[in-house]
Amino acid sequence: MMASTSRSVRSSISRLGVLAVCAAGLAAATTCLAAPVYSNDFETGLNGMTVGGVLLTATRVSLPVDGGGLNSPNQSMWMGRMGFGINKAPSSKEIVSLSLSGLQPGATYSVAFDLLVGASWDGAAQGYGFDLWYFAVNGTRLVDTSFSNGDQGRDFGAYSPQRYTDTTFTTPNTADVPAFRGAEFSRREGPGYSGYYGIYYFGHGAGNPVLTFVASGTTATLEWARYSGTQNFGDSGDEYWALDNVVVDGPAGAVCSGDLNADGLVDDADFQVFVGQYDIVDCSDPSMKPGCPADLNADGFVDDADFVLFAAAYNQVICP
Secondary structure (H helix, E strand, O other), rough: OOOOOOOOHHHHHHHHHHHHHHOOOEEEEEEEOOEEEEEEEOOOOOOOOOOEEEOOOOOEEEOOOOOOOOOOOEOOOOOOOEOOOOOOOOOOOOEEEEOOOOOOOOOEEEEEEEEEEEEOEOOOOOOOOOOOEEEEOOOOOEEEEEEEOOOEOOOOOOOEOOOOOOOOOOOOOOOOOOOOOOOOOOEEOOOHHOOEEEEEEEOOOOOOOOOEEEOOOEEEEEEEEEEEEEOOOOOOOOOEEEEEEEEEEEOOOHHHHOOOOOOOOHHHHHHHHHHHHHHOOEOOOOOOOOOOOOOOOOEOOOOOHHHHHHHHHHHOOOOO
């Protein structure tokens, strides 16, 4: 179906011309390999990470990356210390969010991050717990569990198991797991509650959970949150948590969504396919064979939104 040549269309055609000029000056096409959709080690900034719930500000802080204690010489910048100084209660959820865009609907994405759980987390303890935490994508929890930094009689006075293991981490309603057996990467035992912490890996490292989601659209919201069980009567505010090394990876098909001829490259040949379908294709037309490869966002048309995705994939180069 031929559309009228609106100002938006004329502008987009002009952009296609700019892309063609850029293409002519590039010697090699980009091989389709998985690459991060988002990556942040928090050494320079928060880059799109926001806070909500009872958290009012987002900050970066230097924390250890091993079990050497809070004064360990091996430090990194983390996003944290979330929840520090905030009394815990069922209504006091601590939320960190990240909004992603430019995803390919139907593609599978993986998520990795480091989690530091600090001070007197009580796990599934009655009264002082439950000290619960989850990670969700578009409201679906991929991790939902409790953490504890101490055992009864050894560290804490109360019975303080946790519910996290590398194999049971999607619901807090599983069997008790003694503290120090949560398969965390490293931990520190005191001295004193303030000196306790555990560092957990998700999505990388031997044996830890692999987290994936299938994009239902071109956007997704990731959420990390600390919350309390209904029996928590108002735990102390020393407990905190922090995030580091957040990476969202897309598969080759998502990163190279502009590979319209399926040859493993995004190059001039794909550009020609895109130009041939741009703004003149109604993908619902059954005569369209073999379909609409240039409809990158799967909305039934080839338009400006698809152009943005193609330009981002083309040779992984943004033309000035």
